[in-house]
Amino acid sequence: MHEREYEASPEAPPAETGEMELVHPRTFIGKYIWSQDAKVIAIQYAVTATAIGLVALVLSLLMRLQLGFPNSLSLIDPESYLQYVTMHGMIMVVYLLTAIFLGGFGNYLIPLMCGARDMAFPYLNMLSFWVYLASVLLLVAGFFVGDGSSGAGWTLYPPQAISQGTPGADGGIVLMLVSLAVFIIGFTMGGLNYVVTVLQGRTRGMTLMRLPLTVWGIFMATVMALLAFPALFVAVVMMLLDRLLGTSFFMPEMLGMGEEGSQRGGSPLLFQHLFWFFGHPEVYIVALPAFGIVSDLIATHARKNIFGYRMMVWAIIIIGALSFVVWAHHMYVSGMSPYFGFLFATTTLIVAVPTALKVYNWVLTLWRGDIHLTVPMLFAIGFLFTFVNGGLSGLFLGNVTVDVPLSDTYFVVGHFHMVMAVAPVLVIFGAIYHWYPKITGRMLDATLGKVHFWVTFLGTYAIYYPMHFLGLAGVPRRYYAYGETAFVPDSVQSLNAFITIAALVVAAAQLLFLFNLAWSLFRGREAGPNPWRATTLEWQTPHTPPRHGNFGDELPLVYRWPYDYSVPGVKDDYIPQNVPPQAVEREPAADRGRGGES
Amino acid sequence: MAIAIALIVLAGGSVLFYFLSPWHLTPLASNWGAIDVTIAISFWVTGLVFLAVSLFIAVALIRFRHHRCGRAHYRPENKPLEFWLTAATTLGIGALLAPGLVVWGHFVTVPDDAHEVEVVGQQWHWSFRFPGEDGIFGEARNALIDASNPLGLAPGDPAGRDDVLVERPLLMLPEGRPVKVLLRSKDVLHNFKVPPFRAKMDAIPGQVSYFWFTPTRIGDFEAVCAELCGIGHFAMRARVRVVEPARFEAWLAEQPTHAERLACPPGDPRAGEALFATCTACHGERGQGRQTTGAPRLAGLGTDYLVRQLRNFRVGARGTHEQDVQGRQMRPFARSLAGEAAMRDLAAHVATLPMDPSPLTVEGDPRQGRRLYRSCANCHGAGGQGNTRYKAPRLAGMNDWYLVRQLEHFRAGIRGRHPRDPYGNQMVDMAQVLVDEAAVRDVVAYINGLARADAAPAVARQAEE
Structure with missing residues (x-):
C-alpha cells in the first residue's frame, strides 16, 4: 500500500555542494538590528506587521462605531470613514497578511524546515525587511499629510482614486502608491530568497516530496507573488504618472469638481484588469501559506499523517496556477464585455475543486486520528469551519449570474472577511501558539490561549455571518450612513449595532493575546526542544531557540517524509524526519495498540 | 468536546x-x-x-x-x-x-423589442436620457458638457435634437416592456442599482456599458450607487417609478427635448425688475437679505437655482413643512408669479444685482469647517461659488445666518424631504456629515472666510472707482 514517497530511505544521498558560510555578528546591533539571520528578520517582520495590523484593527473599530452607532463620534465624517475603509483594507491585505506569512513565517520556517543554515542570500534578506519597514512608514505618513490618507478604497480604482471629491487625492494617494511600489521592491528581495532557498538550500535527503506542507504553501505563494506583484507595480507607477505628470493611462475625458479635466483617452478598466491580475492571486498568496501551516498543525496535533499528501501538494500547485486566470470575476459588473463572464465564471468555479479536496483531506486527517485539543489545534479547527463557510459563499460570488445582485453589497464583505481575513488570521494565531515555544523556548499560557480562541472564533463568526444576509437584502457596502433607504429595513440598524459590539469584544480579546505573548516570554513554562513531539526539522535543533546557523555543527540528514505519525509497530507515535530507519525504536508485536487495526 | x-x-x-x-x-x-x-x-x-x-x-x-492509550490510524492516502x-x-x-x-x-442577450434609456452618473447625482422619436441617441461627450448642455450632446449630431433629457433623478419606466439601460459617467465610476430589479452595472467615464431588464411591478423603487464614488457615495440616490405604458408615454412627452431646451429664451431682466418690487420688502432693496425678516440674500444666486426654488415653492416641494416658518411665508409669493417665463425674468433681474458683502453674524472654528467643507466642495465649488453643472447654488457671500438655518433644516428634514425636491433629498443625506450644531457653525464660518477671500478684489475695485 505504501508508496515510494512515504517510505523511509535507509541513507541520505551524498552532499552535492559545500556548506554556506555565515557572517556571525558580534555586536548587539549586528545581532538584532542589522541582522542577517532569517529568524531575527522573521521576528522583525512579524512585529512590524502586527504593529501596523493593530492600527488597521483600530480603524475597523472606528468604522464599526459609525455603522453601529451613527454619528456618535464627531471625528468620523464621510471623508474619514472612507479613509478608514481604505487604510484598513490595504494594511490588512498587503502590509499585515502578506508580510507576516511570507516575511514572518517564511523567514522563520523555510530554512529550519528545509534543513538549511539560513536563507540563500542573507544580506538581501536583511535589506528586504528594511525596505518593507520603509514602505510601512510611507504608508503611515499618509495619515499626517495635509488632507490625510487616501479614501479611494483599497482597490484604488481610477478615476476617483486620483480625482478631487475623494479624500486624500492631494497627498495621501501619492504616498500610498509610492509605498506600494517600495513594498513590492522589498518583497521581491525576500521572495527571490525564499524560492532559491527552497529549491537550492534543502539538506541531504530532503526531496521536494518530503517538504512539510507549510514550506510548500509558502513556496508556492512566493512564486505567485513574484509573478503577480509586477502587475500591481506597473499599475501603481502608471497611476502615479497620471496623478503627478498628467498622463492619461487610466484617466478618460471627464469632469472633476465640475470642471473639465485635461486628460483624455485613458481606460479606467485597464487599471482594474491590472489590479485584479495581482489582486486575485493575492488572495491565494495569503491563503496558501495558511493552507500549508494548518495542514502541519492538524497532522501534528491529531498525531496522524496528513491524508493524501501528494494530492495536497498538487492541489497547492494547481490552485496557484488557476488563480492567475480568474481575476475578472472581481469585475462582473464593472462594464467590461459581459461575454467574459462565461469564461471567468467557469475558471473560478473550477478552482473550487482542488480547494474542496484540500478541505476533505484535512477533515479526513482528523478521522481516526488521536486528536489533542491543544490551543493550536483549536485554532486549526476554527480555521476549517470558517474557511468552509467562506469558501462556500465564494461559490455564490464566483458564479457570474448570482454575483450580479450580490456584488458591492455586504455579502461580499462577509465573504472575503470570512475566507481571507478570519480564516488566515486564525491560522496565524494557531501557528504562533504552535511555534512560540521554538522561537522563545517557553510555552504560551494555554488557559489564556483558550479564552482567546473562543472569543475570537465565536466573535468573528457573529460579526461576519450575519453580514451575508444584509447583502442579500441589498445593503450596499462602503456607505458612511444609510439614512432613509427604502429597501433597508430598520432592523438592519439593530444588527449593525450587534455586529459592532461583537467587534469590540473580539478586539478586546486580542489584548489578552498580546498580554500572553509578553507575559509568557518571561513567565511561560519551559518548552524544551520539541514540546509537541513533532517530526519536522525545526523541532530537532540542538538549541531552543535555535542559534544562528540553526543546526549546530552538523546539518540534519533526512530519511523520511514529514508525517510519520503513529506508524504501526513503532514505540513512539512520531518519527522525526532525521531519524534513520535503523534507529527507530520498535514495539514488541503483541503490544500494538489501536493504531494497528485498519 | x-x-x-x-x-x-x-x-x-x-x-x-x-x-x-x-x-x-x-x-x-x-x-x-x-x-x-x-x-x-x-x-x-x-x-x-x-x-x-x-x-x-x-x-x-x-x-x-485523545484517549490515554489511543493511537491514530496510519494510512497516507486512499486513491479510490x-x-x-x-x-x-x-x-x-x-x-x-x-x-x-x-x-x-x-x-447578455438584449431582446430585440427592448427600448433604450441612458443613465448618466455624476458625483453624486443621476440623470437620464431617452432617444426621442427617432429611437437613436445623439452622440455625447463629457468635454461638451456645460450649463445648457448637461449631458454633453454633440451640437452637430441631428440624432441628438429629439433626445429627451431628464435632469431630475426620477426615472419613469413602462411596466412589462424590456428596457436596455445604457450607462455613462461624467466623472468617476458609479453603479446604477435598484435591488428589486436584481440587474446592475457600473457606469464608466469614456465608455458606455449596459444591462437590460423588464420591470414587472408597478411602484416606486429606490436607486442607489453601488460603486464607491467619493465622499457623497452614500447620498447618491434616484427614484425609478414603474407605471402603466400610457402614463409613461404621457410623462415622456412632457419632458423637454434637447432642441427645446436650447430654444428656451433667456429671461428678460427689465420685465423682472418690475416683478422684483414685491420681493424687496423682505429681501431688501438690492436683494441683499434681511435678518429681521428672515429673508435671505438673493443677489448672487444663479438663475437656474432661483427658478428651481420658485418652482418648488409653487408646487409645494418646499415651504410646506410646518416648522419651516419662512418657507411657508414664501409660498404665496411664488404662486403669485404668472408662470415659467415670469420666474425666468425675475431670476434674470436678480443676476444683475450687485454682490455687496454680507454682514458676518456666525462664529465658529473655520479650521474644523475647512475639513467639513470638503464634502461640500465637489458640488458647490472649492471657493463656494456654486456650480450650475451640478445644480449647486452659491454659498460664499450669502447670509451666514440663512446658511445655518437651512443646514439645520436639512439636518432635521424640515427642508429637502419632499419627493419632488431631489436636490433637497441629496442635501438631507449630505447634511448628515454635520453631526451637531457646532459643526454647522464651523462649516459656515469657513464659508464666511471664502466670501472674504472672494470679495476682497471686488471691494478693492469698488474703492478704486
Missing part, C-alpha cells in the same frame, strides 16, 4: 438563520426571477455541503479525541476515496455553474 458542540450549534444555527432571519432578497420587480433561482440553488447546495462537512468534523472530534470525492465535487460544481451560465446567456 466543547468545540464539537460549538461546531454543531454553529452549523445548525447558520442554517436556521437563513430561514428565520428578517433579511432576505427584496421582493422581485423584474423579469430576473431566474437570478433568484440560481441564488436559491446556491443556498441549497452550499448549505448541505456546509452541514455535512461541519458535522463530519464534529463527529471526528468526538470519536477520535480521493477519486470519488473529486468526481462528486466536480459534479456539484457543475450543478451550480450550469444554471448560472444559462441565465448569463439571457443576461
Whole structure:
C-alpha cells in the first residue's frame, strides 16, 4: 500500500555542494538590528506587521462605531470613514497578511524546515525587511499629510482614486502608491530568497516530496507573488504618472469638481484588469501559506499523517496556477464585455475543486486520528469551519449570474472577511501558539490561549455571518450612513449595532493575546526542544531557540517524509524526519495498540 | 468536546438563520426571477455541503479525541476515496455553474423589442436620457458638457435634437416592456442599482456599458450607487417609478427635448425688475437679505437655482413643512408669479444685482469647517461659488445666518424631504456629515472666510472707482 514517497530511505544521498558560510555578528546591533539571520528578520517582520495590523484593527473599530452607532463620534465624517475603509483594507491585505506569512513565517520556517543554515542570500534578506519597514512608514505618513490618507478604497480604482471629491487625492494617494511600489521592491528581495532557498538550500535527503506542507504553501505563494506583484507595480507607477505628470493611462475625458479635466483617452478598466491580475492571486498568496501551516498543525496535533499528501501538494500547485486566470470575476459588473463572464465564471468555479479536496483531506486527517485539543489545534479547527463557510459563499460570488445582485453589497464583505481575513488570521494565531515555544523556548499560557480562541472564533463568526444576509437584502457596502433607504429595513440598524459590539469584544480579546505573548516570554513554562513531539526539522535543533546557523555543527540528514505519525509497530507515535530507519525504536508485536487495526 | 458542540450549534444555527432571519432578497420587480433561482440553488447546495462537512468534523472530534492509550490510524492516502470525492465535487460544481451560465446567456442577450434609456452618473447625482422619436441617441461627450448642455450632446449630431433629457433623478419606466439601460459617467465610476430589479452595472467615464431588464411591478423603487464614488457615495440616490405604458408615454412627452431646451429664451431682466418690487420688502432693496425678516440674500444666486426654488415653492416641494416658518411665508409669493417665463425674468433681474458683502453674524472654528467643507466642495465649488453643472447654488457671500438655518433644516428634514425636491433629498443625506450644531457653525464660518477671500478684489475695485 505504501508508496515510494512515504517510505523511509535507509541513507541520505551524498552532499552535492559545500556548506554556506555565515557572517556571525558580534555586536548587539549586528545581532538584532542589522541582522542577517532569517529568524531575527522573521521576528522583525512579524512585529512590524502586527504593529501596523493593530492600527488597521483600530480603524475597523472606528468604522464599526459609525455603522453601529451613527454619528456618535464627531471625528468620523464621510471623508474619514472612507479613509478608514481604505487604510484598513490595504494594511490588512498587503502590509499585515502578506508580510507576516511570507516575511514572518517564511523567514522563520523555510530554512529550519528545509534543513538549511539560513536563507540563500542573507544580506538581501536583511535589506528586504528594511525596505518593507520603509514602505510601512510611507504608508503611515499618509495619515499626517495635509488632507490625510487616501479614501479611494483599497482597490484604488481610477478615476476617483486620483480625482478631487475623494479624500486624500492631494497627498495621501501619492504616498500610498509610492509605498506600494517600495513594498513590492522589498518583497521581491525576500521572495527571490525564499524560492532559491527552497529549491537550492534543502539538506541531504530532503526531496521536494518530503517538504512539510507549510514550506510548500509558502513556496508556492512566493512564486505567485513574484509573478503577480509586477502587475500591481506597473499599475501603481502608471497611476502615479497620471496623478503627478498628467498622463492619461487610466484617466478618460471627464469632469472633476465640475470642471473639465485635461486628460483624455485613458481606460479606467485597464487599471482594474491590472489590479485584479495581482489582486486575485493575492488572495491565494495569503491563503496558501495558511493552507500549508494548518495542514502541519492538524497532522501534528491529531498525531496522524496528513491524508493524501501528494494530492495536497498538487492541489497547492494547481490552485496557484488557476488563480492567475480568474481575476475578472472581481469585475462582473464593472462594464467590461459581459461575454467574459462565461469564461471567468467557469475558471473560478473550477478552482473550487482542488480547494474542496484540500478541505476533505484535512477533515479526513482528523478521522481516526488521536486528536489533542491543544490551543493550536483549536485554532486549526476554527480555521476549517470558517474557511468552509467562506469558501462556500465564494461559490455564490464566483458564479457570474448570482454575483450580479450580490456584488458591492455586504455579502461580499462577509465573504472575503470570512475566507481571507478570519480564516488566515486564525491560522496565524494557531501557528504562533504552535511555534512560540521554538522561537522563545517557553510555552504560551494555554488557559489564556483558550479564552482567546473562543472569543475570537465565536466573535468573528457573529460579526461576519450575519453580514451575508444584509447583502442579500441589498445593503450596499462602503456607505458612511444609510439614512432613509427604502429597501433597508430598520432592523438592519439593530444588527449593525450587534455586529459592532461583537467587534469590540473580539478586539478586546486580542489584548489578552498580546498580554500572553509578553507575559509568557518571561513567565511561560519551559518548552524544551520539541514540546509537541513533532517530526519536522525545526523541532530537532540542538538549541531552543535555535542559534544562528540553526543546526549546530552538523546539518540534519533526512530519511523520511514529514508525517510519520503513529506508524504501526513503532514505540513512539512520531518519527522525526532525521531519524534513520535503523534507529527507530520498535514495539514488541503483541503490544500494538489501536493504531494497528485498519 | 466543547468545540464539537460549538461546531454543531454553529452549523445548525447558520442554517436556521437563513430561514428565520428578517433579511432576505427584496421582493422581485423584474423579469430576473431566474437570478433568484440560481441564488436559491446556491443556498441549497452550499448549505448541505456546509452541514455535512461541519458535522463530519464534529463527529471526528468526538470519536477520535485523545484517549490515554489511543493511537491514530496510519494510512497516507486512499486513491479510490480521493477519486470519488473529486468526481462528486466536480459534479456539484457543475450543478451550480450550469444554471448560472444559462441565465448569463439571457443576461447578455438584449431582446430585440427592448427600448433604450441612458443613465448618466455624476458625483453624486443621476440623470437620464431617452432617444426621442427617432429611437437613436445623439452622440455625447463629457468635454461638451456645460450649463445648457448637461449631458454633453454633440451640437452637430441631428440624432441628438429629439433626445429627451431628464435632469431630475426620477426615472419613469413602462411596466412589462424590456428596457436596455445604457450607462455613462461624467466623472468617476458609479453603479446604477435598484435591488428589486436584481440587474446592475457600473457606469464608466469614456465608455458606455449596459444591462437590460423588464420591470414587472408597478411602484416606486429606490436607486442607489453601488460603486464607491467619493465622499457623497452614500447620498447618491434616484427614484425609478414603474407605471402603466400610457402614463409613461404621457410623462415622456412632457419632458423637454434637447432642441427645446436650447430654444428656451433667456429671461428678460427689465420685465423682472418690475416683478422684483414685491420681493424687496423682505429681501431688501438690492436683494441683499434681511435678518429681521428672515429673508435671505438673493443677489448672487444663479438663475437656474432661483427658478428651481420658485418652482418648488409653487408646487409645494418646499415651504410646506410646518416648522419651516419662512418657507411657508414664501409660498404665496411664488404662486403669485404668472408662470415659467415670469420666474425666468425675475431670476434674470436678480443676476444683475450687485454682490455687496454680507454682514458676518456666525462664529465658529473655520479650521474644523475647512475639513467639513470638503464634502461640500465637489458640488458647490472649492471657493463656494456654486456650480450650475451640478445644480449647486452659491454659498460664499450669502447670509451666514440663512446658511445655518437651512443646514439645520436639512439636518432635521424640515427642508429637502419632499419627493419632488431631489436636490433637497441629496442635501438631507449630505447634511448628515454635520453631526451637531457646532459643526454647522464651523462649516459656515469657513464659508464666511471664502466670501472674504472672494470679495476682497471686488471691494478693492469698488474703492478704486
